[in-house]
Amino acid sequence: MSSHLVDECAAPPKNCFRLVVLGTARVGKTAIVSRFLFNQYDDQYTPTIEDFHRKMYRIRGEVYRLDILDTSGVHPFPAMRRLSFLTGDLFILVYSVDNYESYMEVMRLREQILESKASCKTRTAAPPMIIAGNKADRPESEREVLYDEVAKWVSTVKKCAFLETSAKKNGNINELFQTLFELAKLPPEMSPSLHRRVSIGDQAWEAAKKGISFYPRGKQDDNPLGVVSPHARRPSLRSDLIEAEAKAEQEQRRAEKPSIPKISSALSPYRSQYRSCTWMSLLRQAFQGLVRPAGGQVCRLQVQHRCYNAPAAGHVQVDMNSDTGVATVRLNRPPVNSLNLDVLTELSIALEKLETDRSCRAMVLASAVPGIFSAGLDIMEMYKSTPERCVAFWRALQDAWLNLYGSRLITMAAIEGHSPAGGCLLAMSCDYRVMADGKFQIGLNETRLGIVAPFWFTDVMLCTIGHRETEKALQLGAMYSAQQALSIGLVDKVVPADQVMSTVQTELKSWLQIPDAARVITKTSMRKQVLDRLSSQKEKDAQFFADFILRESVQKSLGAYIASLQKRKS
Numbered sequence: 094m095s096s097h098l099v100d101e102c103a104a105p106p107k108n109c110f111r112l113v114v115l116g117t118a119r120v121g122k123t124a125i126v127s128r129f130l131f132n133q134y135d136d137q138y139t140p141t142i143e144d145f146h147r148k149m150y151r152i153r154g155e156v157y158r159l160d161i162l163d164t165s166g167v168h169p170f171p172a173m174r175r176l177s178f179l180t181g182d183l184f185i186l187v188y189s190v191d192n193y194e195s196y197m198e199v200m201r202l203r204e205q206i207l208e209s210k211a212s213c214k215t216r217t218a219a220p221p222m223i224i225a226g227n228k229a230d231r232p233e234s235e236r237e238v239l240y241d242e243v244a245k246w247v248s249t250v251k252k253c254a255f256l257e258t259s260a261k262k263n264g265n266i267n268e269l270f271q272t273l274f275e276l277a278k279l280p281p282e283m284s285p286s287l288h289r290r291v292s293i294g295d296q297a298w299e300a301a302k303k304g305i306s307f308y309p310r311g312k313q314d315d316n317p318l319g320v321v322s323p324h325a326r327r328p329s330l331r332s333d334l335i336e337a338e339a340k341a342e343q344e345q346r347r348a349e350k351p352s353i354p355k356i357s358s359a360l361s362p363y364r365s366q367y368r369s370c371t372w373m374s375l376l377r378q379a380f381q382g383l384v385r386p387a388g389g390q391v392c393r394l395q396v397q398h399r400c401y402n403a404p405a406a407g408h409v410q411v412d413m414n415s416d417t418g419v420a421t422v423r424l425n426r427p428p429v430n431s432l433n434l435d436v437l438t439e440l441s442i443a444l445e446k447l448e449t450d451r452s453c454r455a456m457v458l459a460s461a462v463p464g465i466f467s468a469g470l471d472i473m474e475m476y477k478s479t480p481e482r483c484v485a486f487w488r489a490l491q492d493a494w495l496n497l498y499g500s501r502l503i504t505m506a507a508i509e510g511h512s513p514a515g516g517c518l519l520a521m522s523c524d525y526r527v528m529a530d531g532k533f534q535i536g537l538n539e540t541r542l543g544i545v546a547p548f549w550f551t552d553v554m555l556c557t558i559g560h561r562e563t564e565k566a567l568q569l570g571a572m573y574s575a576q577q578a579l580s581i582g583l584v585d586k587v588v589p590a591d592q593v594m595s596t597v598q599t600e601l602k603s604w605l606q607i608p609d610a611a612r613v614i615t616k617t618s619m620r621k622q623v624l625d626r627l628s629s630q631k632e633k634d635a636q637f638f639a640d641f642i643l644r645e646s647v648q649k650s651l652g653a654y655i656a657s658l659q660k661r662k663s
């Protein structure tokens with residue numbers, strides 16, 4: 094029996110759920126999932142990057158689908174983590190009773206999930222969550238987290254439950270899922286003890302499938318059944334979008350209250366809002382080959398070695414040349430490649446993927462939009478926004494920058510157009526810059542907008558052109574022509590526009606001759622201080638940004654700047 098048939102038994106969107114399991118490394122996330130799915134426990138520890146599982150159920154004549162995302166405990170993939178927050182319907186947050194820091198991380202994770210959800214206009218309610226204090230079998234002498242402390246905290250938060258568990262001894266695992274499903278108002282039969290585990294090809298499952306798909310009143314087995322899909326992989330982008338859309342419609346419908354006579358027409362304005370919402374774009378990004386099937390029940394993250402080209406809608410196009418080990422990453426958000434939350438998230442994911450691709454040694458950052466490298470941050474993300482959205486946006490920028498500036502790859506910017514502010518930051522964060530001669534300008538022009546370049550923008554510029562030039566450049570919000578930029582060291586080479594790419598390729602050849610290990614250690618040691626400065630205060634920096642940008646006076650300046658851009662155009 095071919096395993097894909099499990100998916101032929103499709104669940105309606107309203108019965109599809111994504112469960113995300115989060116927590117620091119070594120707390121037992123994978124062990125909990127493994128107990129739940131297979132009633133197995135493996136004593137060996139293998140760090141997880143991201144595993145994907147699918148379980149299908151037949152319960153009281155209906156088909157349900159539970160997708161489980163078992164996430165990484167370390168955080169080299171912040172964009173993937175944020176996407177897991179956004180796409181999750183219910184969450185298990187795991188800590189280990191012998192590790193207080195892991196409990197602190199659970200508290201932080203809860204906040205981050207809520208903030209991520211709040212930044213999506215269509216999804217604001219707190220999702221159901223359960224806190225699992227795992228390794229409860231450990232001797233009391235090793236315990237660092239007291240049961241009462243967690244219970245007290247959980248009693249103060251909404252839609253959240255708490256249990257201590259032992260994946261090793263199978264303690265409370267069934268109860269953990271049962272409580273979560275109850276909280277999420279999912280059928281209790283989804284818990285391991287309340288359904289019969291069957292496998293693909295099992296007659297009961299096959300009969301149930303037929304009964305549901307074709308002959309609902311046929312001879313089907315009425316006992317709840319659950320089957321783990323052996324070759325589970327993340328759904329295709331298209332099916333996920335369709336499903337997400339159906340779900341969002343459902344949510345809207347609930348919010349709209351049934352008293353509205355024509356629900357479909359009442360929904361239409363929300364549909365268009367929904368279609369353009371960030372959540373949808375993030376979903377789109379989430380499934381652009383982020384995780385590929387690797388066979389078996391577990392889908393370890395694997396990196397495509399040839400081509401990461403995003404679908405047409407993607408704002409970041411990635412071409413990987415496996416022969417040379419050089420990837421070209423093109424920003425593609427016409428008209429001016431302004432960097433909004435979506436672009437930044439996509440960029441982060443692209444960079445994270447390249448970072449983990451062993452065949453990739455270098456990356457060229459370029460634009461797919463003629464005449465522009467990037468117009469910098471999308472001003473509309475900063476104008477009349479909400480604090481939650483501002484924080485989410487800023488985090489996405491921080492992550493994209495940390496990925497780029499801290500990359501092990503040789504990074505080169507092919508600047509074939511204007512590159513103000515955030516565009517200049519991206520270019521400066523690369524190892525080498527080639528700019529097109531002519532009318533294009535580059536620089537950190539923040540003061541002209543009435544805003545202040547953050548300390549890490551300043552740090553990067555200081556490292557690039559030195560103190561004196563940075564002081565002048567930043568105070569004046571100076572924009573430089575390519576030749577001026579060359580003279581102060583802001584770019585490394587200026588060539589006619591049609592030779593930018595070939596010049597980058599030529600330059601790359603000499604960089605590629607240097608052994609990677611020595612080059613990477615050198616680069617890392619040179620950049621560490623600047624990277625650490627932001628890494629150590631990301632949250633403070635994000636909060637500061639939100640507070641600053643939403644000040645009335647700053648909003649006024651931004652409003653005037655936007656008007657001046659529009660006026661200049663007309």
Ligand SMILES: CCCCCCC/C=C/C(=O)SCCNC(=O)CCNC(=O)[C@H](O)C(C)(C)COP(=O)(O)OP(=O)(O)OC[C@H]1O[C@@H](n2cnc3c(N)ncnc32)[C@H](O)[C@@H]1OP(=O)(O)O
Binds near residue numbers: 469
């Ligand atoms: C404590 C923390 C403090 C906060 C720190 C914040 C740090 C901020 C960093 C930034 O990156 S702020 C953004 C700064 N960017 C700019 O000032 C660039 C402004 N744009 C331009 O100068 C020009 O557009 C251009 C890039 C030189 C391109 O000129 P071109 O003539 O080709 O296009 P336009 O007709 O001007 O623009 C087309 C279209 O795009 C809109 N637009 C331009 N830039 C942005 C942007 N950054 N964000 C959003 N939208 C942008 C422009 O208004 C036009 O829109 P429409 O009129 O067609 O609707």
